[in-house]
Structures are given as structure tokens and as C-alpha cells.
Amino acid sequence: MFVGRCFRIIKCWFKIIESQDHKYVNIVYKILSNDIEVFPNWKKWASLLRDILSSLGFFDVWIFQGVGNKQLFLNLVKQRLKDNFQQKWTAELRMSTRALFYREISINIDFKVYLNVVDISKHRIALSRLCTSSHHLAIETGSWHKPISIPYNDRKCIVCDKLDDEYQFVIECTLLNDLRKLYIDNYFWETPCMLKFIGLMTCEDKTVIQKLSNLFIKPFFENKVACIVSI
Secondary structure, three states, X not given: XXXXXXXXXXXXXXXXXXXXXXXXXXXXXXHHHHHHHHOOOOOOHHHHHHHHHHHOOOHHHHHHOOOOOHHHHHHHHHHHHHHHHHHHHHHHHHHOOXXXXXXXXXXXXXXXXXXXXXXXXXXXXXXXHHHOOOOOOHHHHHHHOOOOOOOHHHOEOOOOOOEOOHHHHHHHOHHHHHHHHHHOOHHHHOOOOHHHHHHHHOOOOHHHHHHHHHHHHHHHHOOHHHHHHHO
């Protein structure tokens, strides 16, 4: 959405500067452009446009108020917007302390296949919550304890006494052995490792994704504590 918005702003700018001088939009644009020089600290549409072009390495286009081949330039702008956003997104993801699991399973910002494949909204939400660590596994709830959060390595599953994270929940938790055997291919859990788990979570096979989200994650993802209590 950010890339699309910036791209449409630049396309709109071309329409403005190519319009006739007596058009109101052209007159207003020239006033805004002049205000940039008079009031450099003011944030206006024209100054934001200039900053977008400058951030993409096209400040000279702003200076000359146009380009020779507009279509070629727009194609270049769109690609550079995508590249810049990808780099910024990747850097922020690497720095985040709340995205430890997500950055393992998401190496780019491409549209995720499961969002189309899983057609039941509550199951799709459950899978999204698992991928983004928006859940009630101990790895997350341990940080909610006040006034002092539970140390990371002590956030364990009360059944397995292992770190209660996404990997342990899907691949190892003994409470879910029966469902795991029924709905997840034994390749992923007989000799488990993080590489296989990442392969499962990034799989694009429709059947695998639907089983994982519809029949495995949803029932226990929201009710694991209740299931433990009932044992």
C-alpha cells in the first residue's frame, strides 16, 4: 500500500506539471512549490513529493520539474520504491525483538499463499496469529508478567517442560501427538528440526496448509491451557 500510494503521488505530479498554466491545480501547485523556498520547515504536499523523489535518488527530476521519457521513469520509480521498502522492512524486522519467529519464515514481503488457500476466516486468522506470534503460548505470555517478566528460557510448556514456542507447539508438544499424527506428514515430526518446521510453515501445497490451519492449529491454539487442565 505504501509503494502504491507513493507511485500514485508521482503519477499525479506528472499530470499537474503537464497541465495548462491557467488550470487551478497548476496554479495551486506553483504556490505550494514557491512556499517550499519561503517556508522551508512547512510540510506541504509539494515538499513531501520532493522528499519522496529525493529518497529515491531522483532529486534532479524535482529540480528540472520533469523527465524525458515519463513511462521509463515511472517504471524505474516503481521498482525503486519496492526495493527501498523491502530493504527498510527487512532491516526493521531484523531489529525487532517481537518478530523472532516471523523473520525465520518470511524472507520477503510477497503475498502469503495461505491467505488465499485457507478460505475459512477464523482458521486463516489462527494461522496468521501463529506466524506473527500473536498468541497465548508461554513464549509470549511470559513477557506479560508484571512487574517483572518471566525469563525467556523459563517460558516452558507445563506438559513437556520445553520452551513453549511455535516450534514446540506444532512439532513437539506431547499433548498434541494424536492430532499431529493425523494432520501433519510424519516427515516433519519423526526426526524434527527447525529447517523442516520452516519448510512446513512456508509450504505452498494447498492440502498441507489447510490441514495445518483448519484441523490442527485452530482447536488447540486457542484452548491449549483448557486442554491441559482437563487432563
